[in-house]
Amino acid sequence: MPLAQLLHRLLLLILLCTGSAWALNPDELLPPERAFAARLEQQGQTLLLHLDVAQGYYLYRDRIQLTPQPAASVSVPKLPAGESKNDPYFGRQQVFHRGLTLTLPINGTLPPDFTLKTVVQGCADAGLCYPPLTRTLKVGDGMASNPWLDSSPSQSTAPALARGQLATTLAAFFVAGLAMAFTACMYPLLPIVSSLIAGHGHRLSKRRGFGLSLAYVQGLALTYTAVGVAAGLTGSLLTVWLQQPAVILAAAALMVLLALGMFDVISIQLPAALQSRLAASSNRLSGGHVATVFGMGALSALLVGPCIAPPLAIALGYIGQTGDALLGGSALYAMALGLGLPLLVVGTFGGHVLPRAGQWMNAVKFAFGFVMLAVAIWMAGPFLPTPLTMLLWGALALGIAWKLARVSGKGLAARLGKALALLFVLAGLLQLVGAATGAPSPRLPWAGIWHGNQLPKAVFSRVASNAELDAALARARAAGQPVLLDFYADWCVSCIEMEETTFRDPAVRRRMDKMLLLQADVTANNAEQQALLKRFGLYGPPGIMLYDTSGRQTAQVIGYQDAATFTRSLDAANLG
Known part of the structure; x- marks a missing residue:
């Protein structure tokens, strides 16, 4: 899980309760060969099939099919368990967000003409589903020419924040490190820095102080960089291991434990005996020399490591998902610099330039703690009943509101804290109401109350080809009627969700009743249906095309939208 996304999820609590969404930009969606990349390689008497899933996408476990040719040349393994995804319309599904690697034992000698036919199907988290994708993979010479096996950077499945945005990634890690620096965890290091550079006494200049403290920080950074490289190198192994439900739930429990550490309910630190040994080692290092200062920096990373373990766990989880050792080392190096x-400021100017310790340090720790709890709920959510998940989100929102409301004083910070507290109270109450009324998702907490006021399903006329669509558009143009063309498939979760919620909303239906409603069912994904999708540059449903009374396409909506957002999309389309 990307670090930026995890930090962002705390802010998304309110959005989860409003159900707001934006129309997707088709240019921001990945083509299927990049969203679900594949590689086939041979290692001795086994073949390794890597099904990589880009960040923000997922594959359905029960829609992965493998067919070797010749059939008896390899043994097809049983697919591992995926992550549980509880869909209110399709039931509990198993999906792979992080991809998977399968081992296919070779039976005897692999024939030169061996191929592996694979069929996969998946969706984007943003609400767009792809048709079944069929491809034929070869080992050896076919890898260079097969776009599914292209290992160029353009095919990378690293998270979007990392792919092509290295500067943004490093900046995010630097800011995260700086935030961790302003907690009580770092204050034991300040006297260490002062004593190490004190070897020069009064002769120490600001330039020399900066150089020595920089050496100390580089030693500190070296340890974290090594950890980041290790996380990147083992990323593929972590990916397979972390697919297991038991591991995901255990990780969620660990996040709760780490959050308790941030709230000072429990203490997360090295054993006292080990801390004493590390401190004794540091005392034996003489100050004022670059080499010894650098060495002490590396040792100090061990002293503060357990204290900053919670946010560091998020960072390592992000890096492990990318599987990129260079990115892992660079990101942890940037975090260590933050x-x-x-410490650089103290070594250069002295400790008097740092802000004084106070309540703001505890506020930083509490913020990390709430992020940890949000991550825990997000991880465990697919395995929990929907009402329980909503209760947990509601409790977390109310807990944040309680903490914000306790901000003392009469200044801007206090007023802002109370305003945010009110928003989180509303968000939390909506989640609790949704849990009590049987809402289908934390995104739609009001659905349990208003479902009874929804209208019957909208009635669409089906079009199965470009010719049928052109004929229907001509009839509508002659009648001066706007048109709504909906791309739909039986296997599209977001399509079903829009039919059951968005299209039944009274405000939406008042606008749709004035329009000719057409629907292109692309369930079979045959040649004519593929031509329809290609005409509008779609990778799959849901996609809605809007035409005005003159037959001109004025807008398109890609992916799922709730009723309120879709109403605004219809109003903005100028349909006449």
Whole structure:
């Protein structure tokens, strides 16, 4: 899970309760060969099939089919368990967000003409589903020419934040490190820095102080960089291991434990005996020399490591998902620089330039704690009953509101805290109401109350080809009637959700009743249906095309939208 996304999810609590969404930009969606990349390689008497899933997408476990040719040349393994996804319309599904690697034992000698036919199907988290994708993979010479096996950077499945946005990724890690620096965890290092650079006494200049403290921070960064490289190198192994439900639930429990550490309910630190040994080692290092200062920096990473373990766990989870050792080392190095920035200031100018310790340090720790709890709920949510998940989100929102409301004083910070507290109270209450009334999802907490006021399903006329669509558009143009063309498939979760919620909303139906409603069912994904999708540059449903009374297409909506957002989309389309 990307670090930026995890931090962002705390802010998304309110959005989860409003159900707001934006129309997707088709240019921001990945083509299927990049969303679901594949590689086939041979290692001795086994073949390794890597099904990689880009960040923000997922594959359905029960829609993965493998057919070797010749059939008896390899043994097809049983697919591992996926992540549980509880869909209110399709039931509990198993999906793969992080991809998977399958081992296919070779029976005897692999024939030169061996191929592996694969069929996969998946969706984007943003609400667009792809038709079944069929491809034929070869080992050896076919890898260079097969676009599914292209290992160029353009095919990378690293998270979007990392892919092509290295500067943004490093900046995010630097800011995260700086935030961790302003907690009580770092204050034991300040006297260490002062004593190490004190070897020069009064002769120490600001330039020399900066150089020594920079050496100390580089030693600190070296340890974290090594950890980041290790996380990147083992990313593929972590990916397979972390697919297991038991592991995901255990990780969620660990996040709760780490959050308790941030709230000072429990203490997360090295054993006292080990801390004493590390401190004794540091005392034996003489100050004022670059080499010894650098070494002490590396040792100090062990002293503060357990204290900053919770946010570091998020960072390592992000890096492990990318499987990129270079990115892992660079990201943790940037985080260590943020962590060591106050130490550079102390070494250069002295400790009097740092802000004084106070309640703001506890506020930073509590913020990390709430992020940890949000991550835990997000991870465990697919395995929990929907009402329980909503109760947990509601409790978390109310807990944040309680903490914000306790901000003392009469300044801007206090007023802002109370305003945010009110928003989180509303968000939390909506989640609790949704849990009590049987809402289908935390995104739609009001659905349990208003479902009874929804209208019957909208009635669409089906079009099965471009010719049928052109004929229907001509009739509508002659009648001066606007047109709504809906791309639908039986296997499209978001399509079903829009039919059951968005299209039944009274405000939406008042606008749709004035329009000719057409529907292109692309369930079979045959040649004519593929031509319809290609005409509008779609990879799959849901997709809605809007035409005005003159037959001109004025807008398109890609992916799922709730009723309120879709109403605004219809009003903005200028349909006449």
